[in-house]
Structure formats: C-alpha cells, structure tokens
Amino acid sequence: MGEVDWGFIVEQTFIQALGLNAAVYAIAAIGLNMHFGYAGLLNFGQAGFVAMGAYGMGIAVNQWGLPVWVAVLMGMLFAVVFALLLGIPTLRLRADYLAIVTIAAAEIVRLVARSTSLRDITRGAEGLNEFIGPFREFNPFDPSATYGIGFVQYRGNAFFAIIIGWTLAALFVLITWLLIRSPWGRVVKAIREDENAARALGKNAYRFKMQALIIGGVMGGFAGMVDAVGKATVQPDFFQASLTFFFWLVLILGGVGRVWAPIVGSMMYWGLITFVQNTGRQLVDNGVIQTTIMDVNQIDQIRYWVVGGALALLMVYRPQGIFGSREEMALDAR
C-alpha cells in the first residue's frame, strides 16, 4: 500500500504526449488529413504507406548498405510507388473503391514483408534491426545524457528522433497550409465537394487526386522512417490495420480539414492514453482497485475504452473535433 504518485503520472503523460509516438502519429495523420480532409480520399491504408517508408529506408541501409540520404529517398520512393499502385486503378472510380483497395493493400504490404519467402530482403517476421548505426552518426546528442524541458526529459538517442519527428511534423503542416491556401488547394477541395463540377470547369480531377494521394502518402512514409529511427527497428506487425485507425482517431480528435489538428490530436491521444494507463496501474498497485476486480494487465485494455468513450462524447458534443468548424459541418446536413 502506498500513495498514488500524481507527479509521476503527470510527468509520464507529458513525456508521451510530446514523445516519439505522438510525433509519428501526428505525421501520419497530417498525411491522412491531406487525403481525407482536403481531397476527400478515403484512405484506410495509411499504415501501408508508413510501412513502405520504414521498409524503404530500412532495407536500403540494413540489406544494401546504402548511405542515409539515399535510404530516405528510397523510403519516399516506396511510398510514391505504393500511391501510384493504389491510385492508378482506383482514382478513376468512385471514392469507396479507394477505401476498399487501401485497407487490403496495407495488409498485403505487412503480410508480404513478414513472409519467409522475402527473408533476404525484409528479414521476415524478425524485422530489420541493424540499420541504426549510420543514423546515430548524425546524432549530436549524448546517448547517455538526458535532454528536455523541466520534467519532460528524454535520452539522447530518443531525443534525436523526437526532434526530427516534430520538425518534420511542423514542416508538413507548413507545406499543407501553403498548398491548401493556393489555387491548387482550391481545386482539391472542389474535387472533395463534387468531382464532376470540377471536371466540368476544366480541372483534371484524376491528376489532382493522384497528387494529393502521393503527397499524403509520402508524409505517411516519413512517419514510418521516424518511427524506425526512434525505435531502431522495423517490425512488420507494427503496421497492422489497427494502426491506420489510430491515425484516423488522431485526425478526428483534432478536427478534419484543419492544418494543425493532427498535431494537437496526436498529443491529446497519447497524453490521454498514458494518463489513463498510469493512473489505472497506480490505483491497482496501491490497492485502491482490488485485484479481484481488475489486474494491471487489464488496465491496458481499459485505456482504449476510455479513449473510445472520449471520442464518442466528442462526436456528440463537438462533432467537428477540437479545431474543426461547426459551421462547415452543419452544411453537410443541408
């Protein structure tokens, strides 16, 4: 029996809300925002783009020993190829088809990557684990020291990946903002609203949708690369279909079609999940919750209940998300 350590809980909450996972999810959700929030593309396979980025980069270094910058280009290239593979057959069809194809394609990527027949390239289920060396050479931070502000402290190697992650997230927000305020963004939003109207006004809808798919997909690829560098590993089962839906959760929490929303949504998601998990654990450890009711392992499931409940409440009281526009949302009902 002890006291519930609220200081520790708050500390962990902030460390996770500003940490590597939050940055990775934010980047992937920024890409998804380009797809769905602006171009209206229903991408249910963002995890596939993330996997393509991580594997593209990882294979280049791990298997072929290529330099870091070539590896990053290869991660981007993998994401572009994936976007083309998905887009060429489906973007001429109605929006629903992209949704079906992406969800299946992302699973295909994961299953192919973990298959034993590709062990020479992807290392199968064991994953890529020997690529981090060349990246660490660029790390200006001391791996044995900690860095951060106040009680939010990270080890040198983690801090390096986190800085890269949030810098990319900010850069992608800026790029999204620049694109969307331009005439290009106007066309993309018009296609989201009514593709045929855009076509009747001389806009090649297919071309614009493909561009949006590639841009958002490459952002997803970068999420995978940041994750790989931060964790020093690429594991095929990280890229499960559920990962895509966590990106969606982050996007919807923040507010679809708002440039900053994915960043705030991701921080909220990771903050909330960590808070619930640590609070739950402490309550169980300190006997406030009897182990006959619940044990520590069950807390890990409960946290998703809480996030799900929070999302449900948000949909009832603030369906546009934290940043979304209620006015815009109301137009759908007309």
Place this chain on the structure above:
Amino acid sequence: MPGDTGTGLLGGVAAEPGVPKPDPILTVDGMRKSFGGILAVDVHHLAVQRGIITALIGPNGAGKTTFFNLLTGFDDEDKGTTTFNGDNIDGKSPHALARRGMVRTFQLTKSLTKLSVIDNMKLGARGQRGESLWRSLLAPLWNDQERQIEEQADDLLARFKLDHMRQEYAGTLSGGQRKLLEMARALMSRPDLIMLDEPMAGVNPALTQSLLEHVKDLRDHGISVVFVEHDMDVVRDISDWVVVMAEGAVIAEGPHDSITANASVIDAYLGTHHDAPLDFDTKLGGS
C-alpha cells in the same frame, strides 16, 4: 429587340431536322448511344449555330440529358463524330472540353458547399498558374493572376447580384442563388459555348424571369448557349432556335413558332392520337 439578333443569324435557314447552319460552333454526325437494348440517342446530324441561344427540348425520356452528357464528355458515345469550333472532339474528357471553351452546368446544381462563394467563382477561371503543384507553394508566382481572377469574379458576382454573399459558404445559398452561382462560375472560364442543363429546374417562378434574363445576357456577351428544357413555354421567350428530341432522335428544329405548329412535335408531346375524337364525347352528344 435583343431577341432578333439570334434569329437574324439564321434568317434563311429552313426549319427541318438536320439542316446545315451558316456558322456552326458544334456539329454532331451519326451519334448513337444505347444502354443495353434501349437506344437512348440516335442523332443523324445536328449543327448548333454560333452566337445564338439554342433550346434542346423534348418530353421526359427523350434522351436530352444523355445527349448532353455525350456532347460534354461525361458519357461515351457508341458511334458518332462531334466537332467543336471545327475540331474533332470525339473521346475528349470533360475537363479537356472545358479548357477548349465548352462549359456545362448540371440539372442538380453542383455548388461546392464548403467553399465560399468567391472561391467557387475563382475555381472557374481557366489556365491558373497556381493550380500546378510546384508553383502553388510559391505564392509570388500566382498572386498577380489571382488578383485579376478575383476582380473578374467580383464583377460577375455583382452582375448576378450575389456580391453580398461573397464570403458565405456556397452551402448557405438558396436553390435559385445556387443556379445563379453555377452559371456565373461557368462564365469565369470565358467560354465560347455554355451548356445549361435545365437551368430553370427547381427554381421558384419569381426567379425564373431573372434567370432567363441572365441567359439572354450571355448571348449578348457573344457566348453561344445551348440549354435543355422540357417545358416548351419556358423556351418561348429566349430561344432563337429550338431543337426537339423524341425517343433519342431529333424530330424537328426551327424558330419557336414553327416548332409549336409542327405536327410531329405535337404528337411527341401529346401522343399520336391526341386529336382523335374522344369516345365519351360522342356518346354524350348522342344522348
């Protein structure tokens, strides 16, 4: 009278289906389209004169909208040749046709609800530099053009009396205002030919007159107009030339007056035996 300008251009042209025109902007030859076993469109020859308002009318199910979709590239014909401004446009996609100067509107208005009225307008302009992905990132490359487009859009909004709604979401407009917006947006591309699909459908009678005036206004600005309508009375005021379709074919064309007197048109609208004496009349008369 503005109504004379258009008809004047077709003074010597005979009122018969498939008649050649002195200066056609659009011609169609041997166009056929069937859906399964149903032959929806079967037009042997049709020329649309430049600079006038041509009404395409016909009873429901005559194939007007299908014909319209074929002309504007939204559907592919089985057979046939179409020229626009003298160029063959077979198999061209809708956006390619719009870039050549043929813009259409839709029967169910497609106002882009989550874009502001002014953004709806600006979207319509052709050849925008900022629509290229790379240039879009660098505002100085397209700012000047954007300002010109905005001026043009504001002029048109004033002309269509939508300027007070400039910043509103298009989704907040009424049905009639949306029709106006769609027409104004199509004009942003400075088209040679504007194709209006039932511009009066779903518009309250008070607004119909103002919409008709806008259509006449287009012609007076030198734009050729083709519009689809199934109500013959609506087209009386504004059409310089009327093309009548029934069962997929062009059955008559000519000035409005010649059409209303045309026996096959009356048959198409009212049924072949509409003037046969009714049975119960004779019976009533006999008793």
